[in-house]
Amino acid sequence: MGRPRTNPLSREQQVRINKRNQLRRDRSSGLKRVELKLHADMVEALEKEAIAKGVSRGQLIERILTEYFND
Template identity: 50%
Template sequence: MAKQEADRTTLDLFADDRRPGRPKTNPLPRQVQLKLNKRNQLKRDRERGLRRIELKVDEQLFSKLNVLANERRLSRAELIHALLLQQLATQGKD
């Protein structure tokens, strides 16, 4: 039997056709991959002695932190870390 390209009724003939798009490299669904990646990131942070804190600030302070971080070529987290250390150092001198 000849294979007709337009014939899609016999799917077994087209099982080996390559479909366009990104190849699947991980058998897990995307949501599970994200969950595992986050768990691994937290584990790496814990091993490095890092702890997570959350901070809510108003939009004006958030913008100022972004501008200052860009000026110093730091991430916002690095800037906040440096500012906290600086403040604690000055508190210790009093």
């Protein structure tokens, strides 16, 4: 049966609108998206450290970069 339909838009349309709105919020906050490729072992190490510190992987990377550029 599934969830009751509460929005007239399809799920795909809702996701597209939500992503667009998130990008606008990020831009207005001064955030810029950056993508990079890392070896799997580096990603695993980042993930472990992020879990240990109770933050997201992105937040951990931002902390590391902030410390690097502030030294």
